[in-house]
Each structure stands twice: as C-alpha cells, then as structure tokens.
Amino acid sequence: MPDLLLLFLLVSGIYSLACMVAKEEGPFSIFVKLRGLDPEQKTWPGRLVTCPFCLSVWFAIPAALLWYLRVFESREAVAVLLIFSISGVILALLRLFGQR
Numbered sequence: 001m002p003d004l005l006l007l008f009l010l011v012s013g014i015y016s017l018a019c020m021v022a023k024e025e026g027p028f029s030i031f032v033k034l035r036g037l038d039p040e041q042k043t044w045p046g047r048l049v050t051c052p053f054c055l056s057v058w059f060a061i062p063a064a065l066l067w068y069l070r071v072f073e074s075r076e077a078v079a080v081l082l083i084f085s086i087s088g089v090i091l092a093l094l095r096l097f098g099q100r
Contacts, residue, residue: 006072009085010063016088018055 022029031049038046048054071077 006067009074009078009081010067012086012088012092013084014056014059014063014088015052016091017059017082018052019088019091021055022050022052023082 017018020026021034025032035046035049038049041047041050048058066072072081
C-alpha cells in the first residue's frame with residue numbers, strides 16, 4: 001500500500017477515534033462512562049477525554065510507532081484501520097456540511 005494512502009487512513013482513523021471518545025456514546029456507553037469518571041474535569045485525564053484535539057495527539061503517538069514498525073502491512077491491520085478511516089471521513093464530511 002502506498003505510504004500516502006496509509007497516512008490518509010491513519011489520519012482519518014485517528015480523527016474518528018478521537019471524536020468517538022470525546023463526543024460520542026460508544027458501544028455499551030463505554031465512552032460516556034469513561035468521561036463520567038471525572039465529570040467536573042478537575043484532572044488532566046478528565047480534561048483529556050473530552051478534548052478531541054488532545055486525544056488525537058495521544059492516539060497519533062502509537063499510530064506513528066506502528067506505522068514506523070510497518071504493522072499496517074498486514075491485510076487484517078488495514079481492515080481495522082479502514083473501519084475507523086471510513087468513519088472519520090464521514091464525520092469530517094458531516095461537520096463540513098453542517099450536519100453535526
């Protein structure tokens with residue numbers, strides 16, 4: 001897979017994951033429960049889980065390491081990445097056109 005395409009998949013996948021954790025309910029309300037551990041956001045982890053920009057930095061660190069180690073060359077890893085990437089592109093388009 002070309003590096004530029006893989007980079008696009010990583011960026012859009014990280015965007016999707018960061019938005020999910022910071023703003024969405026998630027499966028079985030897991031992200032709501034995570035954000036509820038510090039509802040007043042008095043600690044830095046409490047503030048972190050509500051900020052998609054902050055989360056994207058922390059998610060990008062392991063993603064860059066995995067990219068460097070060429071983990072995404074397997075079809076299974078690309079399939080998982082593709083799921084989050086498609087979601088990220090859809091989220092970006094919805095926000096771009098004012099749907100969300």
